[in-house]
Amino acid sequence: MISRFKFKLKNLSFRYLSVVMSSIVLVAGCTSEKSHEYYHKFETKAWPRFQNITFEIPINRIDISYDIYFFAGLSNEFPYESIPFNMVMNTPSGEERIREYEMPVKSKTGSFIIDCNKDSCQGRLLLKEGLIMTKPGTLTIELENLIPKLEAVGISGVGIRVIQSGK
Numbered sequence: 001m002i003s004r005f006k007f008k009l010k011n012l013s014f015r016y017l018s019v020v021m022s023s024i025v026l027v028a029g030c031t032s033e034k035s036h037e038y039y040h041k042f043e044t045k046a047w048p049r050f051q052n053i054t055f056e057i058p059i060n061r062i063d064i065s066y067d068i069y070f071f072a073g074l075s076n077e078f079p080y081e082s083i084p085f086n087m088v089m090n091t092p093s094g095e096e097r098i099r100e101y102e103m104p105v106k107s108k109t110g111s112f113i114i115d116c117n118k119d120s121c122q123g124r125l126l127l128k129e130g131l132i133m134t135k136p137g138t139l140t141i142e143l144e145n146l147i148p149k150l151e152a153v154g155i156s157g158v159g160i161r162v163i164q165s166g167k
Contacts, residue, residue, distance in 0.1 A: 036162045041159075042155055065164075066165055069126040070124065071160075074088075078155065081105060081108070082103055084102045084146040087142070091135075155164070
């Protein structure tokens with residue numbers, strides 16, 4: 001009687017383990033990365049005026065659309081109301097898109113209007129919504145600082161976030 005119970009218990013635990021492992025493999029295989037983040041850190045906490053930043057983003061899927069965000073990490077030393085920048089985007093199919101942007105950072109009274117904690121802040125700005133790629137390959141995004149000073153102090157880094165669009 002005891003040996004039959006042990007056999008059933010052993011058989012049951014093997015089945016349970018098989019179901020759990022199959023579920024894990026199935027879930028891991030079906031999920032895809034829905035977000036990619038690329039960041040350029042400024043060691044001196046300043047973005048030099050003529051230092052363009054280039055991000056190369058691999059695009060493997062063309063059956064979905066993408067939302068592209070710019071984000072920046074700032075310190076309390078950042079003196080401006082916004083971060084003006086130029087973006088040049090080259091898609092894998094060879095299309096080039098150029099546009100100037102301005103990410104609001106502070107109110108007219110000088111207080112930050114982006115997410116801040118203690119001595120650092122982070123803001124983001126939607127650059128492209130529902131961008132559809134017609135070919136897989138490398139999406140290249142180049143950012144140019146348009147703040148009219150030799151260095152924009154108080155910027156610890158800038159980045160690009162690529163998210164699978166809800167559209």
